[in-house]
Amino acid sequence: xxxPSFPSTVVPxxxxxxxxxxxxxxxxxxxxxxxxxxxxxxxAFGRMAADSELAPSLSAKAALARxxxxxxxxxxxxxxxxxxxxxxxxxxxxxxxxxxxxxxxxTRPADWLEGLVKAYVGDGIASDFYREIAAYLDxxxxxxxxxxxxxxxxxxxxxxxxxxxxxxxxxxxxxxxLWGRRLLGEALSQAQxxxxxxxxxxxxxxxxxxxxxxxxxxxxxxFGRLTTAxxxxxxxxxxNA
Amino acid sequence: xxxPSFPSTVVPxxxxxxxxxxxxxxxxxxxxxxxxxxxxxxxAFGRMAADSELAPSLSAKAALARxxxxxxxxxxxxxxxxxxxxxxxxxxxxxxxxxxxxxxxxTRPADWLEGLVKAYVGDGIASDFYREIAAYLDxxxxxxxxxxxxxxxxxxxxxxxxxxxxxxxxxxxxxxxLWGRRLLGEALSQAQxxxxxxxxxxxxxxxxxxxxxxxxxxxxxxFGRLTTAxxxxxxxxxxNA
Numbered sequence: 509x510x511x512p513s514f515p516s517t518v519v520p521x522x523x524x525x526x527x528x529x530x531x532x533x534x535x536x537x538x539x540x541x542x543x544x545x546x547x548x549x550x551x552a553f554g555r556m557a558a559d560s561e562l563a564p565s566l567s568a569k570a571a572l573a574r575x576x577x578x579x580x581x582x583x584x585x586x587x588x589x590x591x592x593x594x595x596x597x598x599x600x601x602x603x604x605x606x607x608x609x610x611x612x613x614x615t616r617p618a619d620w621l622e623g624l625v626k627a628y629v630g631d632g633i634a635s636d637f638y639r640e641i642a643a644y645l646d647x648x649x650x651x652x653x654x655x656x657x658x659x660x661x662x663x664x665x666x667x668x669x670x671x672x673x674x675x676x677x678x679x680x681x682x683x684x685x686l687w688g689r690r691l692l693g694e695a696l697s698q699a700q701x702x703x704x705x706x707x708x709x710x711x712x713x714x715x716x717x718x719x720x721x722x723x724x725x726x727x728x729x730x731f732g733r734l735t736t737a738x739x740x741x742x743x744x745x746x747x748n749a
Numbered sequence: 750x751x752x753p754s755f756p757s758t759v760v761p762x763x764x765x766x767x768x769x770x771x772x773x774x775x776x777x778x779x780x781x782x783x784x785x786x787x788x789x790x791x792x793a794f795g796r797m798a799a800d801s802e803l804a805p806s807l808s809a810k811a812a813l814a815r816x817x818x819x820x821x822x823x824x825x826x827x828x829x830x831x832x833x834x835x836x837x838x839x840x841x842x843x844x845x846x847x848x849x850x851x852x853x854x855x856t857r858p859a860d861w862l863e864g865l866v867k868a869y870v871g872d873g874i875a876s877d878f879y880r881e882i883a884a885y886l887d888x889x890x891x892x893x894x895x896x897x898x899x900x901x902x903x904x905x906x907x908x909x910x911x912x913x914x915x916x917x918x919x920x921x922x923x924x925x926x927l928w929g930r931r932l933l934g935e936a937l938s939q940a941q942x943x944x945x946x947x948x949x950x951x952x953x954x955x956x957x958x959x960x961x962x963x964x965x966x967x968x969x970x971x972f973g974r975l976t977t978a979x980x981x982x983x984x985x986x987x988x989n990a
Contacts, residue, residue, distance in 0.1 A: 550807070553814055557798030566791070566839045566846075570824070573794055577818040583811070598807045605807075 528719045529646035533711070535593065538649055540709040541641065542590050543600030544702065548634060549583035550601070551608045552576070559623035568620070571665045575627060582656050589652050603706065607698045614694050621673055621680065622687050625745065628666040629691050632741045636734050644712050644721075670745045685747040692738055692749075769960045770887035774952070776834065779890055781950040782882065783831050784841030785943065789875060790824035791842070792849045793817070800864035809861070812906045816868060823897050830893050844947065848939045855935050862914050862921065863928050866986060869907040870932050873982045877975050885953050885962075911986045926988040933979055933990075 528534070556576035563569035587597040617623035635657055642653040674681040703710050713730075715721020742749035769775070797817035804810035828838040858864035876898060883894040915922040944951050954971075956962020983990035 547807070550811060550814065553818075554798060554802055554810075557795060557817065558802075561795055561799075566788070566842050569795075570791060570828070570838075573791065573821055574825070576798065577794075577821045580814055580818045584815070587811070597811075601807050 531718045533708070533716055533718050534646070537708045537712045537716075538645065539590065539593060539595040539600050540603070540706055541645075541712060542586050542593075542595075542649070543597070543602075544604050544709065545638070546583055546586040546590065546597055547601035547604045547608055549579045549586065551612055552579040552630065552634070553583060555612050556623075556627055559617055559620075559627070562617065562620040562623050564620055568669070572623065572627060575631070575662050578662050585652065585656060589649065604702070607701055611694055611698045615691055621670060621684060624663075624666040624669055625684050625688055625747075626691055628663040628670075628745065629688055629738065629741060630695075631663045633692070633695055633734065633738060636737045640730055640733065641712070667744055670747075674746050681747060684745070685742070685749070688742050688745070688747050688749060692735075772959045774949070774957055774959050775887070778949045778953045778957075779886065780831065780834060780836040780841050781844070781947055782886075782953060783827050783834075783836075783890070784838070784843075785845050785950065786879070787824055787827040787831065787838055788842035788845045788849055790820045790827065792853060793820040793871065793875070794824060796853050797864075797868055800858055800861075800868070803858065803861040803864050805861055809910070813864065813868060816872070816903050819903050826893065826897060830890065845943070848942055852935055852939045856932055862911060862925060865904075865907040865910055866925050866929055866988075867932055869904040869911075869986065870929055870979065870982060871936075872904045874933070874936055874975065874979060877978045881971055881974065882953070908985055911988075915987050922988060925986070926983070926990070929983050929986070929988050929990060933976075 553576045556572055556579065560569045560572035560576065563572060590597045590600055615626060617626055638653050638657055642650045645653070670684065674684070711719075711721065713721055713727065739749040794817045797813055797820065801810045801813035801817065804813060831838045831841055856867060858867055879894050879898055883891045886894070911925065915925070952960075952962065954962055954968065980990035
């Protein structure tokens with residue numbers, strides 16, 4: 509009996525599976541992403557520390573200062589990861605100085621409550637963005653981000669303070685709702701600038717010649733999830749998004 | 750045979766030894782001291798975080814920001830100790846808001862190098878002061894301070910940066926030497942204000958009806974040691990004190 513012959517095309521390939529994360533292109537993309545996140549944490553630290561000076565009491569000042577130091581701890585972890593990848597954190601962060609500085613210049617809180625809303629909303633948007641982006645990363649980068657997120661939300665003290673201020677003076681709610689919309693608008697506008705300028709970074713999500721990405725529908729869904737989460741956070745603060 | 754009789758004055762007393770730290774007066778003094786230290790750490794955090802914005806590079810910014818977060822960790826430890834003593838940290842810090850705010854208002858660094866000298870000199874004076882004052886405290890407060898000091902000096906990165914700046918432009922040395930003298934002068938002037946206003950606090954060192962303190966000669970020596978240490982620190986920075 510002769511052996512059955514199969515068309516060569518259906519013989520299982522003996523080549524090792526291709527690691528989609530093992531390419532100079534992917535590495536460059538991850539370094540850009542981590543540079544973006546690291547500088548975000550460093551400026552969040554600096555702005556929260558500065559905004560803590562607006563606090564009405566010493567314990568309130570300490571609460572926002574504590575949040576700032578947590579952002580700094582995240583910054584240091586991301587820098588360690590960049591160093592492990594053989595990248596220079598300074599160089600990785602440099603391309604994003606202008607966008608973050610522009611964001612913070614345009615969103616300087618006029619008072620303590622605006623500072624609290626910014627801390628809470630900003631912390632929230634950043635965490636959601638981390639969570640979404642983690643799905644596209646190699647296991648060790650994903651683990652870094654999961655670990656950072658596992659520390660949980662830190663800005664919850666803002667909820668009590670903002671709700672109480674609105675209860676005491678309902679007109680505050682209208683002003684802070686506008687402020688929250690402005691924060692989201694400025695964040696999205698700077699994010700768009702980054703997406704337009706940094707191809708390596710956007711290729712993490714939209715894909716490249718080496719790695720398939722997601723389609724437009726999925727990106728629309730991603731933005732939808734970010735906006736929904738923002739709306740829910742605003743509601744927790746007692747504000748209309 | 751009759752029993753020998755001893756004069757009653759030489760019979761050893763059976764009363765328990767008096768604990769010099771077990772008095773409302775001492776407790777009030779320690780709460781004042783910890784309030785002074787805590788608010789010092791909290792403002793050091795805020796000023797260093799703000800001054801880090803003057804940094805010429807992202808890694809320099811991160812180095813001063815890191816120092817700020819260490820001051821904040823000290824702040825939290827002191828607040829924990831205050832809570833253990835049943836004292837409210839906010840209330841304990843309140844009396845010292847004005848002096849620290851005055852100190853920082855009068856010593857706003859004009860540039861990054863002035864910020865570095867302030868961080869290094871300020872960290873140094875504070876550590877020396879902690880070390881001196883620890884001798885007058887109960888064991889658990891002394892342990893807190895020893896622990897905080899055991900973390901070692903953190904501002905050493907300033908030495909390299911300042912010396913390098915002077916090597917590149919020797920006129921910088923003259924300007925920074927004046928700045929260092931002003932920092933010490935403002936610190937001593939605010940310290941004098943505290944000593945004049947807060948009897949409970951000064952009684953830790955000069956003593957009270959309940960606890961003997963030190964004599965004037967010893968206080969003069971204490972100030973001598975603080976000044977000598979300051980001069981040595983300035984010399985390490987390459988500056989004449």
